[in-house]
Amino acid sequence: MAEILNHVQVVSQSDTAVLILGESGTGKELVAQAIHHLSNRRDKALVVVNCGALPANLIESELFGHEKGSFTGAFNKRIGKFGTSRRRYDHP
Numbered sequence: 001m002a003e004i005l006n007h008v009q010v011v012s013q014s015d016t017a018v019l020i021l022g023e024s025g026t027g028k029e030l031v032a033q034a035i036h037h038l039s040n041r042r043d044k045a046l047v048v049v050n051c052g053a054l055p056a057n058l059i060e061s062e063l064f065g066h067e068k069g070s071f072t073g074a075f076n077k078r079i080g081k082f083g084t085s086r087r088r089y090d091h092p
Contacts, residue, residue, distance in 0.1 A: 004031065013036035024052070049081045 011018050012035045020028045029048055036046045054062050061071075065080030 005034075008034045009038065011035055016041070047081050047084055 020031050022028045063080045065078050065083050066074050068077045
């Protein structure tokens with residue numbers, strides 16, 4: 001546990017993306033929240049994505065978004081989770 005907390009402290013001070021892996025119920029979201037709370041982005045929204053809950057054929061669209069008409073059922077342009085988080089970070 002001390003090693004995890006040390007990693008949280010270190011990565012929270014950097015401006016980089018962090019991939020948190022682990023079994024279900026191991027506290028991945030808590031680690032993400034701790035990193036966010038200690039980071040310079042603490043005043044911005046934290047966008048949490050449970051990739052395990054996304055259907056395989058929609059992961060790319062959910063994360064990166066899509067343009068209108070890019071596939072059957074894409075009736076509108078949609079900003080993905082990465083675009084949403086960046087927008088929330090860049091604009092107060």
